[in-house]
Amino acid sequence: MMTQLWIENGLFVTMDETNPKINGHMVITDDRITYIGAEAPVDLLPDVQKLDGSKLAFMPGLINTHGHAAMTLLRGFSDDQNLQVWLQEKMWPMEAKYVDADTKAGSALAIVEMLRSGTTTFVDMYDRMDQVATMTEQAGIRGILTRGVIGLCSEEEQKTKLNDAITFARDWNGKADGRISTMLSPHAPYTCPPEYIEKFVQAAHDLNLPLHTHMSETLAEVEMNVRDYGVRPVEHLDRLGFFSRPALVAHAVHLTDEEIALLAARNVSVSHNPVSNLKLASGIARLSDMLNAGVKVSLGTDSVASNNNLDLFEEIRFSALLHKGISGDPTAIPALEALKLGTIYGAEAIWQSDRIGALKVGMKADFIAIDIDQAHFYPMTDIVSHLVYSGSGRDVKHVWVDGRQVVRNSICTMLDEEKIRYEAQASFERLLKG
Amino acid sequence: MMTQLWIENGLFVTMDETNPKINGHMVITDDRITYIGAEAPVDLLPDVQKLDGSKLAFMPGLINTHGHAAMTLLRGFSDDQNLQVWLQEKMWPMEAKYVDADTKAGSALAIVEMLRSGTTTFVDMYDRMDQVATMTEQAGIRGILTRGVIGLCSEEEQKTKLNDAITFARDWNGKADGRISTMLSPHAPYTCPPEYIEKFVQAAHDLNLPLHTHMSETLAEVEMNVRDYGVRPVEHLDRLGFFSRPALVAHAVHLTDEEIALLAARNVSVSHNPVSNLKLASGIARLSDMLNAGVKVSLGTDSVASNNNLDLFEEIRFSALLHKGISGDPTAIPALEALKLGTIYGAEAIWQSDRIGALKVGMKADFIAIDIDQAHFYPMTDIVSHLVYSGSGRDVKHVWVDGRQVVRNSICTMLDEEKIRYEAQASFERLLKG
Numbered sequence: 001m002m003t004q005l006w007i008e009n010g011l012f013v014t015m016d017e018t019n020p021k022i023n024g025h026m027v028i029t030d031d032r033i034t035y036i037g038a039e040a041p042v043d044l045l046p047d048v049q050k051l052d053g054s055k056l057a058f059m060p061g062l063i064n065t066h067g068h069a070a071m072t073l074l075r076g077f078s079d080d081q082n083l084q085v086w087l088q089e090k091m092w093p094m095e096a097k098y099v100d101a102d103t104k105a106g107s108a109l110a111i112v113e114m115l116r117s118g119t120t121t122f123v124d125m126y127d128r129m130d131q132v133a134t135m136t137e138q139a140g141i142r143g144i145l146t147r148g149v150i151g152l153c154s155e156e157e158q159k160t161k162l163n164d165a166i167t168f169a170r171d172w173n174g175k176a177d178g179r180i181s182t183m184l185s186p187h188a189p190y191t192c193p194p195e196y197i198e199k200f201v202q203a204a205h206d207l208n209l210p211l212h213t214h215m216s217e218t219l220a221e222v223e224m225n226v227r228d229y230g231v232r233p234v235e236h237l238d239r240l241g242f243f244s245r246p247a248l249v250a251h252a253v254h255l256t257d258e259e260i261a262l263l264a265a266r267n268v269s270v271s272h273n274p275v276s277n278l279k280l281a282s283g284i285a286r287l288s289d290m291l292n293a294g295v296k297v298s299l300g301t302d303s304v305a306s307n308n309n310l311d312l313f314e315e316i317r318f319s320a321l322l323h324k325g326i327s328g329d330p331t332a333i334p335a336l337e338a339l340k341l342g343t344i345y346g347a348e349a350i351w352q353s354d355r356i357g358a359l360k361v362g363m364k365a366d367f368i369a370i371d372i373d374q375a376h377f378y379p380m381t382d383i384v385s386h387l388v389y390s391g392s393g394r395d396v397k398h399v400w401v402d403g404r405q406v407v408r409n410s411i412c413t414m415l416d417e418e419k420i421r422y423e424a425q426a427s428f429e430r431l432l433k434g
Numbered sequence: 435m436m437t438q439l440w441i442e443n444g445l446f447v448t449m450d451e452t453n454p455k456i457n458g459h460m461v462i463t464d465d466r467i468t469y470i471g472a473e474a475p476v477d478l479l480p481d482v483q484k485l486d487g488s489k490l491a492f493m494p495g496l497i498n499t500h501g502h503a504a505m506t507l508l509r510g511f512s513d514d515q516n517l518q519v520w521l522q523e524k525m526w527p528m529e530a531k532y533v534d535a536d537t538k539a540g541s542a543l544a545i546v547e548m549l550r551s552g553t554t555t556f557v558d559m560y561d562r563m564d565q566v567a568t569m570t571e572q573a574g575i576r577g578i579l580t581r582g583v584i585g586l587c588s589e590e591e592q593k594t595k596l597n598d599a600i601t602f603a604r605d606w607n608g609k610a611d612g613r614i615s616t617m618l619s620p621h622a623p624y625t626c627p628p629e630y631i632e633k634f635v636q637a638a639h640d641l642n643l644p645l646h647t648h649m650s651e652t653l654a655e656v657e658m659n660v661r662d663y664g665v666r667p668v669e670h671l672d673r674l675g676f677f678s679r680p681a682l683v684a685h686a687v688h689l690t691d692e693e694i695a696l697l698a699a700r701n702v703s704v705s706h707n708p709v710s711n712l713k714l715a716s717g718i719a720r721l722s723d724m725l726n727a728g729v730k731v732s733l734g735t736d737s738v739a740s741n742n743n744l745d746l747f748e749e750i751r752f753s754a755l756l757h758k759g760i761s762g763d764p765t766a767i768p769a770l771e772a773l774k775l776g777t778i779y780g781a782e783a784i785w786q787s788d789r790i791g792a793l794k795v796g797m798k799a800d801f802i803a804i805d806i807d808q809a810h811f812y813p814m815t816d817i818v819s820h821l822v823y824s825g826s827g828r829d830v831k832h833v834w835v836d837g838r839q840v841v842r843n844s845i846c847t848m849l850d851e852e853k854i855r856y857e858a859q860a861s862f863e864r865l866l867k868g
Binding site for chain 1: 744768829862
């Protein structure tokens, strides 16, 4: 049986160039947008549901293109530390203690936070990915999931991990009514030997899947790449065939002009993680230069262990503000460009712009409603400016993914939030002791 | 008749070095904190009110040390522009049309936003300050108010403006049960001739008031100062006697080591406005260097026309993140230092640390309650980290100023928020036409 929702008298920020802002109506039929326009819709189903859209702004759901949801258990566990202390003394020992229940608890907590703050699609790279996929299925969110593999181990272990990654990617791709898709992920050029990365490239060809990795996050890792392999990471990955597949690289902080040109030429997607890069003092990515060169840039939070939250509005705001201050050019990354980074560009970065990232007829109904009847959205001048410079995930009131309402009045409809908070706390305390 | 409030079983982030974090109780008697500690209080009034503090974190109210509340009407009116276009083509023509009702409407909107996001004390520099003071009195917020004077005009106009500033400062200082105090403010060294600034210094001595001004916000204005007066702004103001009074300077972006040393030696207060400085691409202040040199730094939003919001949690977060990224040192501006910037350092910057900025016995009861039973505050690890890296003004549930509850369940108790939003919109539309 078909279901239909008519949103009346809303303000729609569409991210569709031909019709960027609509005061009017939108109709969702099952999982798709079937009408959007200034005029009231006609020919609706007899039992169409109605929602009063006044005092709300609607926009595409946000797309978070890099993260590690299970690490949400480590929020606030180690801040303001040097990278090596943070990683080797704090993160790794805790992560080594994870069991399935912890990955599940951390992912669930992350998904609650993401959905409530308006993220409808997230990229996740971690291990025990069955747990993350199960939570994704249950929560109603859209996920691009991938088992991240560190290859600094024996050949046998490498083989086991690669097979694990392949099995996960094959089993879950297209699952949850198509909400889940998968990738293959050698963790990073500095944590995977070249021949091991090549095996991932081959598997990605065999399975017709994209690739995801961390790249050029810190200056130290770039220098190590040059020392070990004679080239910088972009050329290194290119030589290994990484960019012969659709590829998404996270961070891309330290790039030369030549590397930016090569990323553009190879149509590589970049996940810019401004907050994580600031917090770990990794540096500030050349966002304007990448965009000007035609690189497909999007936004990611990275894990909360280096953020420490999953509100993508914050990444949007940092993108708009930071690159003005750094460049000395107040016209850099205008508000609309920043909002695109979190929506339509995110969809392009994960090769789903035919389905998500904009509000127009035929697209999947992944969208959010923002309560704009609050002081910080007044006066009503430029809604795009308000969303970028004054908005927050806390202003999100309703969220739909695939036509299903997954957040209603700021509460996740498919999840028991109280239980999830409780279990996350219990997991963290067990990890701390264990 | 005395009133008494007992907050039971709360988590208190005190900003008091001797007792930074308390799981326990706080008692407010009239306008003061009369007890705070782990044990339940004794000897309370028979009719003491009780508040269940569980699932809440309490901390001192935030202190915003630079802004122009009335400009809240211009939120989103001009973004992503070069400074001169923004100022000369957009801001000034609109501001020239302001009448009293607009200043009142803009200030009211700003105060709603500030109170709801946990700011209990704000510094405001603008004109028509009677309107701002009246709203401050009515809203229950604490204000340090000052008529900002641009001196690029005839001697007669200069005299009128100075008298206006003096009259306002004299009439309102200490009003609203002491919640309002005043300062004198030549707008900036580049908008006031030296001899005019000297008249403000003299008046500040006569009235025993502090001084406030904009200083070294842009490189261009520093260069102009050197060209016109042969010295950079800090030395220029020092020569004019500005620092012989308690003085608060906003921005202080472009400073030499010598200027930082002089600001420290003269005990000058600085209002660091990281978001505004990024948005207008003015530059990035040397926050760590100022703090290391012993300069009294605090945080300000500046007006929403260059921010575009008044959530001081955001300035706190930007302070913590930005200066790590810029310096390459992830240990720069740790979370606690960032939180101090928005609380106790703010109180010191406005010479009120004997009264506000910390939760301890004898202090004024200016404090806020934050709803920490939300996904983004889990797991409960380090509350200071969570407030700085994951918190937001939207998480503020209750606010007290001078012992009176001015926000209850996220709604201002003393103000008609709906009317204020409506009037702000009406004022903006009138300005746009007029």
